[in-house]
Amino acid sequence: TQLLEQSPQFLSIQEGENLTVYCNSSSVFSSLQWYRQEPGEGPVLLVTVVTGGEVKKLKRLTFQFGDARKDSSLHITAAQPGDTGLYLCAYIPTQGGSEKLVFGKGTKLTVNP
Amino acid sequence: DAGITQSPRHKVTETGTPVTLRCHQTENHRYMYWYRQDPGHGLRLIHYSYGVKDTDKGEVSDGYSVSRSKTEDFLLTLESATSSQTSVYFCAISDRTSYSNEQYFGPGTRLTVT
Structure with a gap:
């Protein structure tokens, strides 16, 4: 199973600031998903x-997949308190079929008003 | 939002007692999953189902069993609960129409074993 690392583990910022969180692996991903989990x-x-x-862009969120498909980033512009949550990346392991997802441990983001 | 419900939403039980958690979907998706989420470990797959009566183990299946007698229901059973099974349990569904296996999660069940 590929090791999936997310950084930073915790991030606390003020409303209006920009931020980037990362999802990295030493191996190539066939695809990568990003999830947000609110408390x-x-x-x-x-x-x-x-x-x-x-x-890919989703309003103020910009997702990028690395050229070599080993890493991905999520950039949030002008963060708002509603962006607070746990951001998880996930991939399909190359072994064992594509029925499963493996999740990173996540980045816990807090946006303070 | 995908139609997924979990019951109960909260449960406190004693060590050694059996516990069953229920996941119900209204989306007619073929695949259903049970995860647990713990601080420092993230989401870990317990068991999953790829059809009625078809199930397989995940990463942390010891101490858990599952059953799926209908497309819409996926049950997770702790035969004899232990304190290490205190966790938040999430059910997820997927239709696998996309090869990337995008999953839709229920609201979770917080289980405390005392």
Whole structure:
């Protein structure tokens, strides 16, 4: 199973600031998903990236997949308190079929008013 | 939002007692999953199902069993609960129409074993 590292583990910023969180591996991903989990709720899928170098935008969130498909980043512009949550990346392991997802441990983001 | 409910949402039980958690979906998705989420460990797969009566183990299956007698229901059973099974449990579903296996999660069940 690929080791999936997310950084930073915790991030606390003020409303209006920009931030970037990262998801890295030493191996190539076939695809990568980003989820956001708000306190007391289940994770919600934000985006799936598939192609190396791909950039996807979701309002103030910009997702990028590395050219070599070993890493991904999530950039938030002008963060708002509603962005507070746990950001998780996940991939399909190459062994054992594509029924499963493996999740990183996440970045816990707090946006203070 | 995908139609997924979990019951109960909160439960406190004693060590050694059996516990069953229920996941119910209204989306007719083929795949259903049970995860546990713990600080420092993230989301870990317990068991999953790829159809009625078809299940397989995940990363942390010891001490857990599952059953799926209908497409819409996936049950997770702790035969004899232990304190190490105190956790938040999430159910997820997937239709696998996308090869990337995008999953939709329920609201979670917080289980405390005393």
